[in-house]
Amino acid sequence: MERIKTLKTRSLCKSAKNGGCGECQTSCQSACKTSCGIANQKCESKEKKSK
């Protein structure tokens, strides 16, 4: 029986090496305007698959 199922997630540690292109949306720009979070932001890096 599988006691632990690990979801596919982006590795934050790896993204420290290659991330930071800055092409992503500014955090509260397009919707909420009153409470910021980055959980719903999308990565827009052209090379995100390697990041």
Added chain:
Amino acid sequence: MIHSYKLGGLNIVIDVFSGSIHLVDDVAYDIISLYETKTREETAAEALRLHGGEVTADEIDECLDSVETLKEAGQLYTPDIYGDKADTLKAKTSGVVKALCLHVAHTCNLCCSYCFAGQGRYSGERALMSFETGRRALDFLIENSGSRRNLEVDFFGGEPLMNFDVVKRLVEYARSVEGEKGKNFRFTLTTNGVLIDDEVIDFANREMSNVVLSLDGRREVHDRFRVDHAGRGSWDRIVPKFKRLVEARGGKNYYIRGTFTHMNPDFLEDIKTMLDLGFDELSMEPVVCPPDDPLALTEDDLPVVLEQYERLADLIVSRREEGRPFTFYHYMIDLEEGPCIYKRISGCGSGCEYLAVTPDGQLYPCHQFVGDEKFRLGDVWEGVTNTEMQAEFAASNVYTKPACEDCWAKLWCAGGCAANSYHAAGSVNGCYEYGCKLFRRRLECAIMAEARRMLADE
């Protein structure tokens, strides 16, 4: 640091600093929690005491092996490796401007009593932005955007459609220069809907990457605050217009965006009204106002609001399973291709990569600081001249906020809203604890709903 919680029939373990998420059974749930602070032997003994009737000592041992494998793989108990280089990480994404909130109209055809913008005037005089000022703002953005290609401009107010001609001319100007400048403008229109007509619909659906349509949900909730200057509610006037706009939008993004207050902490009913009206891309935000305002959410409201978020997540899961999906802004979460660590540390970008521009071309850190003179950063002609204030925003990141130090959600909220922090605690490095409580519950709900989706798609 790990964060473990049970929600929506799932036991969820978040490994904060790697971003890994594990779904576990009850035995593993307790073992992972225990093993964070205890030795392997102590953990095994305690787990056997808790679950001896369900599992054998050998099974507990196997589970501990799995936990240690995940730890070695950097997916459990990952240490914080970002704190001492947070400044460097943020610096990589700073130094350019990539988004403007363009206040094309400091006036409004509604008179909503809860408006954080003071009925559109931001504590100042009524004003409309001229085309020349707007064009200079776009040039300022291009000139200061470095190598960034995607530039965002939100037509904001007040009510931006009260200055629609200028909006159209500014979009036309941006389109005429973006190719030669190597830029891609993404426009957003935030509107109360009163002035929407066929021309606006055609224009918005052609040129706007996103439209944000203000609707609070139930007619009586909406019309309590969203009234015109004669005190008449606007629901009946705007809902048919929003429907027409969305129907004609052809799948492009939009948000029906509501505000909830102390008067309707049961905001799920308003979400359901939006769904019944046929809208399926939704956002609902807690009101922004001083704590002594009668509309401010209270401590008594908190458990109600938190429960509403849970029920909303359940509704998202059940509607998806029924083939009637909808999105809620705060529950849109991309676990596989979400933001990198730079974004997660840097926060909202206000005062640096994101600026607000008033009708007369003044620059502020964001729309929520407009009207507070001490936050004025400069103007679109001279650029940022209040470099001391900008430096304060540039230096702010999730690791400069003492209240975030032990918070499991910090790499998901990125330190939160600078304006909320300032208004609640007097500093952009302060903490708006009420907002944090809402955020953490929303995040737990969002991850649960997304995990349920991933399981269903397998």
